[in-house]
Amino acid sequence: MSTPKISRRTFLHAGGAAIALPFLEIMLPFGKTAWAAGQAPLRFACLFYPHGTTQDSDWFPTFVNNQLIMNASGMLSPLDPYVADISFYKNLMADNWSLHPGGVTTFMTAGFTPQQNVVNTCRTTDQLIADKLQATGLIHSIAMGSDELSGGEASISGIYGTNISWIGKETPNTRLIRNSQIFDLIVPGGSSTTTTTTTTSSKTKSRQSVIDFAKDSITRLNGKLGSQDKKTFDQYLTNLREVEQKIQATEPPVTPPGNLTLNPAMATCSSLASKGSCADYSLDMDIKMDMIALAFQADRTRVMTHMFDPEPGYRNMSFISGVQGLAHEISHWRNDPAKLGPMVQKINKFYASKFARLLGRLKSMSESGGTVLDNSIIMYGSSMMDSHNHDVTNLPLILAGRAGGNLQQGALRTFPTRTNMSHFHLSVAKKFGAAVTSYSGTSSTINIG
Structure with missing residues (x-):
């Protein structure tokens, strides 16, 4: 047998929705594994968190007996279970002079900004990788973000502080915020197929899942699958339903074909005058991490980015235990190191826990030849190290995943002082076989692993 029994682009139709399938053995030619057939899909994601950290001595781990030991500051302790799946990089510099907005814009380009308050943009790394990984039926890339927008700084427009993914010069990738909109890309028609029914006697409402509409198709497909494929498929449906339930719990149903409007709007705690908790922000981040994992498992897109928040950002971070105040004000921790320094570290730990959530999801997703994490590169970091000094000479940066064994x-990899990030981005793009010989002013790569 030379052809797959089921196409990689098979969808289960559920009313008006279409559920893509995860990567299964049954999709491969007879007698071949995914790696032998060269068919295991590769994925790339970039997670950006705002306002950097305290200082490099609080960020970098040590390397003892061939193993990373997380820093005693504790802000990266959520990554302890994944020390074999990640690497740290020292002395990477973003060559910009435009503080918060410029740092965000150049995070994925290292675009040279020769003078203060000037921002240069170009097609970012994620787009170069998406060009290479694009295939029939795939979404080219998905850019996500939070409900906050940057107000800009020092005559620089907030558009620069709000976008890390750029299609080209002065053209940001469309940044999606609403979870149901993103879910509809992953499961076409998913939120419109999900319906609300009312029980007359109790007046209670229950919402059906897209999975409910595809029961017959799911049963037929299960009859064709081997034991490992059944486990993979069942896990995938479980993940899909969990994401769907979280979105249903935070957003009202939509009657097709109208546009979804939150009513009431989700609380944001983004106002300068806001006080108290922002419990929905943490949940929103969980949902977005789970949707990255779901989209990668279903092979709906192979490239995603997410900005945890823009810069400068003024979210009230008081929902984190031991933290009180607004993100940007806390980030200037040297104004009161004893009080604000630990707060910055707690905020960093909160962000790291979301990164760890994604790694855990991807590592739990088995596919032929390994896991989804094995077949991915996940970039995590910020546009400055010391947030008080806006230090861009040694960025906090982690890569996770193995790019299909590539x-x-x-490891803890140390480069010469002030190594420009453009070398790093070109090296990452080449791990995916991107057809680019130079990028952002350099044609030289570095050893990223």
């Missing part, structure tokens, strides 16, 4: 992990 990236070695579990």
Whole structure:
């Protein structure tokens, strides 16, 4: 047998929705594994968190007995279970002079900004990788973000502080915020197929899942699958339903074909005058991490980015235990190191826990030849190290995943002082075979693993 029994682009139709399938053995030619057939899909994601950290001595781990040991500051302790799946990089510099907005814009380009308050943009790394990984039926890339927008700084427009993914010069990638909109890309028609029914006697409402509409198709497909494929498929449906339930719990149903409007709007705690908790922000981040994992498992897109928040950002971070105040004000921790320094570290730990959530999801997703994490590169970091000094000479940066065996992990890699990030981005793009010989002013790569 030379052809797959089921096409990689098979969809289960559920009313008006279409559920893509995860990567299964049954999709491969007879007698071949995914790696032998060269068919395991590769994925790339970039997670950006705002306002950097305290200082490099609080960020970098040590390397003892061939294993990373997380820093005693504790802000990266959520990554302890994944030390064999990640690597740290020292002395990477973003060559910009435009503080918060410029740092965000150049995070994925290292675009040279020769003078203060000037921002240069270009097609970012994620787009170069998406060009290479694009295939029939795939969404080219998905850019996500929070409900906050940057107000700009020092005559620089807030558009620069709000976008890390750029299609081209002065053209940001469309940044999606609403979870149901993103879910509809992953499961076409998903939120419009999900319906609300009312029980007359109790007046209670229950919402059906897209999975409910596809029961017959799911049963037929299960009859064709081997034991490992059944486990993979069942896990995938479980993940899909969990994401769907979280979105249903935070957003009202939509009657097709109208546009979804939150009523009431989700609380944001983004106002300068806001006080108290922002419980929905943490949940929103969980949902977005789970949707990255779901989209990668279903192979709906192979490239996604998410900005945890823009810069400068003024979210009230008081929902984190031991933290009180607004993100940007806390980030200037040297104004009161004893009080604000620990707060910055707690905020960093909160962000790291979301990164760890994604790694855990991807690592739990088995596919032929390994896991979804094995077949991915996940970039995590910020546009400055010391947030008080806006230090861009040694960025906090982590790569996770193995790019299908093309990236070695579990290392602390040190480069010469002030190594421009453009070398790093070109090196990452080449791990995916992107057809680019130079990028952002350099044609030289560095050893990223």
